[in-house]
Amino acid sequence: MSAPLRILTDAEFRRSLANPDTGYLLFGEEDYLKLHALDTARQAILPDPSFAAFNEIRLDALDCTPARLIDALTPLPVMAERKLITVTGMDLASMRAPDVDRFCTLMASLPDYPHNCVVVVVPNEGMDVGYLPKRPSALLARLAEVLTPVQYNRVSPQKLAGWAIKHFTHGGVAAAPEAAAFLIDYCGRDMFTLSAEIDKLCAYVLAHGREAVTIDDIREVACAGIEYDAFAFSNAIMEGRRADALAALAVLRHRRTDPILLLGEVIRTWSEMLSVRLLTAEGKRPEEIASITRLHGYRIGLYQRAASAIDDVRLRRAIALCAEADAELKRSPQGYAAIERLVCGL
Numbered sequence: 590m591s592a593p594l595r596i597l598t599d600a601e602f603r604r605s606l607a608n609p610d611t612g613y614l615l616f617g618e619e620d621y622l623k624l625h626a627l628d629t630a631r632q633a634i635l636p637d638p639s640f641a642a643f644n645e646i647r648l649d650a651l652d653c654t655p656a657r658l659i660d661a662l663t664p665l666p667v668m669a670e671r672k673l674i675t676v677t678g679m680d681l682a683s684m685r686a687p688d689v690d691r692f693c694t695l696m697a698s699l700p701d702y703p704h705n706c707v708v709v710v711v712p713n714e715g716m717d718v719g720y721l722p723k724r725p726s727a728l729l730a731r732l733a734e735v736l737t738p739v740q741y742n743r744v745s746p747q748k749l750a751g752w753a754i755k756h757f758t759h760g761g762v763a764a765a766p767e768a769a770a771f772l773i774d775y776c777g778r779d780m781f782t783l784s785a786e787i788d789k790l791c792a793y794v795l796a797h798g799r800e801a802v803t804i805d806d807i808r809e810v811a812c813a814g815i816e817y818d819a820f821a822f823s824n825a826i827m828e829g830r831r832a833d834a835l836a837a838l839a840v841l842r843h844r845r846t847d848p849i850l851l852l853g854e855v856i857r858t859w860s861e862m863l864s865v866r867l868l869t870a871e872g873k874r875p876e877e878i879a880s881i882t883r884l885h886g887y888r889i890g891l892y893q894r895a896a897s898a899i900d901d902v903r904l905r906r907a908i909a910l911c912a913e914a915d916a917e918l919k920r921s922p923q924g925y926a927a928i929e930r931l932v933c934g935l
Contacts, residue, residue, distance in 0.1 A: 593723045594721065594730060594738070596721065596722060596738045597739045597740070598740070599622060599741065602629075602739040603626075606630060609630075610737045611700055611707065612696060612699045612706070612735065612737065613736055613737045613738075614711065614736040614737065614738045615627075615708060615709065617742050619743055619780060621781050627710065630673060635669065635673055637669065640667050640669050643666075643667040643668075644667055644669050644672045645672070645673045645675070646661040646672065647675050647677070649677060649678055650680060651678065655691055655692075662705055666704055670704075672704060673705075673706050675708045676707065677710045678710065679710060679712075680716075681728065689728065693731055693732060709736060716728060716729065746770070746778065750773055753772055753787060756783075756787045757791060760787065760792075761800075762790070762794045762800065763801040763802070767804070768807065772787070772807050772811065775808070776807075776811055776812065782812075789811070790806060822838060822854065823854045824891075826855055826932060827858050827862060827891075827892075827895050829935075831932060831933070834932050835932055838851070838929065842925050848925055848927070851928055852911070852918060855928075855931070859904070859908050860908060861884060863904055863905070864882055865889055865892040865893060866892070866896040869896075907935050913931075914927045914930070914931040
């Protein structure tokens with residue numbers, strides 16, 4: 590019987606950076622912690638900011654071809670012992686088998702480039718990990734032969750409350766354990782969301798001349814159970830909340846949500862809103878609109894309220910911009926850049 594696969598914890602990963610391996614594989618459920626692990630790696634491997642810009646190469650999985658990765662690995666570092674190469678958004682679960690094989694083969698060549706430290710970040714659900722630690726998947730076992738695996742699981746509510754208290758303290762605000770626990774219950778356990786809500790609460794409390802956050806503050810300011818998904822993203826665009834839309838897009842991009850899926854949701858939202866607006870202008874009642882469009886009454890109400898604040902020119906321009914973004918993705922895949930331009934142009 591084979592021994593369980595050795596997988597580092599975050600603390601072990603941080604200690605190993607004193608003498609880093611040639612490659613690491615960061616995976617697991619909590620994407621927020623992986624981003625902080627990358628920051629830790631940068632500080633440890635590139636301590637001199639004067640040369641950090643020359644010695645760090647950041648690759649996105651959408652653009653990370655074998656040729657580009659070889660080009661990144663080959664040059665020697667500039668006035669430093671190592672270069673840091675990060676590959677983020679590596680969604681192995683959606684890659685074709687030949688592409689996965691090529692990636693694994695390339696990772697196996699890392700010892701030939703000892704002047705580098707490569708950190709590969711796999712988003713949540715971006716890889717079948719099997720049943721850890723005793724029964725890893727064949728892919729994880731294969732990658733563990735060439736990369737040091739580091740796992741980031743969801744943080745328990747108790748530890749998450751402790752982290753929230755420290756985050757409040759960093760923002761200059763005190764938080765009692767009861768308030769931190771309530772925040773977790775109220776907003777959920779997603780650390781991206783909690784970080785944003787804590788920053789907002791700190792600004793609110795300090796602006797009111799106080800030093801501690803209360804449960805009433807959380808109820809007043811925080812968003813209950815907020816989720817960043819394609820539906821929430823399109824809603825933020827529909828309601829003209831550009832900053833919220835861009836924040837949601839940043840999270841969705843890190844999660845490697847398919848850009849075509851996101852654009853499809855946006856196009857559907859604006860097209861349905863135009864249909865509801867035109868039918869309303871014709872004097873159709875909500876139940877008649879529901880019968881024609883097959884939309885739920887609640888959704889029709891949302892569209893009517895949003896459309897009332899938008900004139901026909903802007904609404905038709907928004908659909909035209911959606912069509913341009915769709916054509917841009919089809920001509921030459923621009924990933925999220927086309928969607929960012931769409932959000933900023935609306």
